[in-house]
Amino acid sequence: xxxxxxxxxxxxxxxxxxxxxxxxxxxxxxxxxxxxxxxxxxxxxxxxxxxxxxxxxxxxxxxxxxxxxxxxxxxxxxxxxxxxxxxxxxxxxxxxxxxxxxxxxxxxxxxxxxxxxxxxxxxxxxxxxxxxxxxxxxxxxxxxxxxxxxxxxxxxxxxxxxxxxxxxxxxxxxxxxxxxxxxxxxxxxxxxxxxxxxxxxxxxxxxxxxxxxxxxxxxxxxxxxxxxxxxxxxxxxxxxxxxxxxxxxxxxxxxxxxxxxxxxxxxxxxxxxxxxxxxxxxxxxxxxxxxxxxxxxxxxxxxxxxxxxxxxxxxxxxxxxxxxxxxxxxxxxxxxxxxxxxxxxxxxxxxxxxxxxxxxxxxxxxxxxxxxxxxxxxxxxxxxxxxxxxxxxxxxxxxxx
Numbered sequence: 001x002x003x004x005x006x007x008x009x010x011x012x013x014x015x016x017x018x019x020x021x022x023x024x025x026x027x028x029x030x031x032x033x034x035x036x037x038x039x040x041x042x043x044x045x046x047x048x049x050x051x052x053x054x055x056x057x058x059x060x061x062x063x064x065x066x067x068x069x070x071x072x073x074x075x076x077x078x079x080x081x082x083x084x085x086x087x088x089x090x091x092x093x094x095x096x097x098x099x100x101x102x103x104x105x106x107x108x109x110x111x112x113x114x115x116x117x118x119x120x121x122x123x124x125x126x127x128x129x130x131x132x133x134x135x136x137x138x139x140x141x142x143x144x145x146x147x148x149x150x151x152x153x154x155x156x157x158x159x160x161x162x163x164x165x166x167x168x169x170x171x172x173x174x175x176x177x178x179x180x181x182x183x184x185x186x187x188x189x190x191x192x193x194x195x196x197x198x199x200x201x202x203x204x205x206x207x208x209x210x211x212x213x214x215x216x217x218x219x220x221x222x223x224x225x226x227x228x229x230x231x232x233x234x235x236x237x238x239x240x241x242x243x244x245x246x247x248x249x250x251x252x253x254x255x256x257x258x259x260x261x262x263x264x265x266x267x268x269x270x271x272x273x274x275x276x277x278x279x280x281x282x283x284x285x286x287x288x289x290x291x292x293x294x295x296x297x298x299x300x301x302x303x304x305x306x307x308x309x310x311x312x313x314x315x316x317x318x319x320x321x322x323x324x325x326x327x328x329x330x331x332x333x334x335x336x337x338x339x340x341x342x343x344x345x346x347x348x349x350x351x352x353x354x355x356x357x358x359x360x361x362x363x364x365x366x367x368x369x370x371x372x373x374x375x376x377x378x379x380x381x382x383x384x385x386x387x388x389x390x391x392x393x394x395x396x397x398x399x400x401x
Contacts, residue, residue: 042127226240268298381397
């Protein structure tokens with residue numbers, strides 16, 4: 001039987017896809033200690049659902065687990081009362097305790113789709129355990145570990161200062177609270193997205209000032225969403241939830257721009273790098289085939305192999321082979337050519353002209369074999385033409401006599 005992986009083999013796995021490593025030499029040294037490392041990830045339960053963007057860093061934590069290290073998942077039930085100011089141009093609303101508790105339970109249930117929740121593989125803590133016990137004197141000692149200049153170095157704070165947008169003093173406390181988590185649980189490694197770099201590095205500083213070994217910080221890139229431009233976010237509607245059903249999950253993955261495939265393969269799958277290079281090279285693999293592999297791999301991760309195969313076949317039947325529902329309706333319009341916005345409204349696929357325009361702008365409208373994104377487009381109706389809006393709305397359009 002093969003022996004345990006060498007340090008170099010561990011590093012190859014653990015640094016795959018990583019955008020920032022603070023620092024490579026320290027990570028190698030920690031792996032050489034020969035004991036399971038304590039690998040921290042903090043998650044504030046500010047919303048109830050996880051998506052593939054969250055899965056990027058959770059998958060990295062699972063890789064540490066698979067190599068014999070201990071995951072320490074911090075449910076930020078106390079820090080959620082302030083809210084992370086990262087990326088914000090205003091103060092977050094304060095969540096009530098009931099919402100925090102409900103979200104925390106959902107987070108843990110969904111994180112279990114990725115992490116190994118065996119007791120010997122994971123330690124789940126709530127940071128209210130220690131933050132709730134700090135006295136005012138303790139808090140003052142904590143604030144003495146960092147300067148105002150350091151806090152104002154944060155990009156979003158600098159921007160809000162320049163824009164004369166208020167910054168609450170409590171928001172300055174957030175990085176300190178997250179950093180104090182690292183001190184208490186004695187983290188060897190902390191994981192986060194690139195938007196968490198400031199907070200994670202603050203943990204190194206507080207550990208050093210507390211006389212403890214500094215944690216290594218590994219930051220992962222933010223996953224770009226289905227629109228190909230913005231980071232994946234439920235609020236932007238460009239996300240794939242980890243609890244989506246297989247067909248919906250597969251269909252969403254198939255809609256990503258081709259340029260994102262390498263990124264998704266690297267961050268969301270375990271496929272070898274040379275295989276990813278081959279899949280993402282159109283001279284070796286057609287993009288449609290490569291995306292099918294990506295979709296099946298992701299569905300299998302969150303469901304199973306049979307569900308992945310079935311989702312792929314259903315997608316091909318409905319979309320690639322252009323098979324129509326057996327009960328497809330035929331809609332009649334009075335004129336041709338007709339504006340695409342007017343047509344979408346006329347067949348009942350939009351409740352208003354503004355709704356129809358939004359669908360066209362989003363690329364959701366296909367007339368015949370052509371996607372229509374020009375709001376001023378005029379289309380000719382000759383015989384029966386299939387009109388599709390989104391995934392599920394489809395009809396045949398004919399010209400009235």
